[in-house]
Amino acid sequence: MDERNIRILQAVAELGTGSPDEIAEHTGIPKSTVHYRLTKLKEQGVVTNDLLDVDLEQLGLDITVITEVIAEYDDQYHEQVGEQLAAIEGVNQAYFTMGDTDFVVIAHLSDREMVHRLISDYEAIDEVVRTSSQFVVETVKDESRPLNDFSLETLLEHTADMD
Structure with missing residues (x-):
């Protein structure tokens, strides 16, 4: 390559x-x-x-890291922290969530050095209190086109109100 x-x-x-x-x-x-x-x-x-x-x-990006991020609550923190997390190199998806975890962030990386840099970048954000990361051992499903997860009947039923 x-x-x-x-x-x-x-x-x-x-x-x-x-x-x-x-x-x-x-x-x-x-x-x-x-x-x-x-x-x-x-x-x-x-x-x-x-x-x-x-x-x-x-492409050598075969390490998937899923990180839960706990952040300090503040006005509009979800937008500010979310934007900072999403801007980190290697981050592919960032979600603001409800419950004990504030954000879930997914990254695809090539080696331990990239993982270490990623976690350091998360923790360099002032509002980030704690992170918990997991490595994916085996991908069971990775559907990039969500419509493939539904039958035609289900999609028709749930989009009928949109007409």
């Missing part, structure tokens, strides 16, 4: 498209090169489908 491939994959994620024209314009990489490399990334299994989903393990 070289710099051009990474730049192409970042452009796909940022732009939300696999259009060689748009990726070429965004990255400065020639359109023919973009097309060729996207085809190769699909053949290698890095890009897993026509929607351009990426296999994170193929």
Whole structure:
């Protein structure tokens, strides 16, 4: 995996498209090169489908860390702390939750050094009181398209009121 491939994959994620024209314009990489490399990334299994989903393990981001964050309560703390957590490099998802835990944060990382940096970055936020992190041992389900989790009948039933 070289710099051009990474730049192409970042452009796909940022732009939300696999259009060689748009990726070429965004990255400065020639359109023919973009097309060729996207085809190769699909053949290698890095890009897993026509929607351009990426296999994170193929990129070396095979450590999933789920962290519960307890923060000091204050006016609008959920927005301020949430934005700070979400801005940390490697954080893919951040949720403000109800109950004993204030936030749940999910990150995909490559090694212990990245995990250590991530936890240090969490704890550097003044309002963060405590964190508790777990490593995922095996992913049982990771559905990036939630509509796949429902039957057609259920979706029709629960969206009928929206018409």
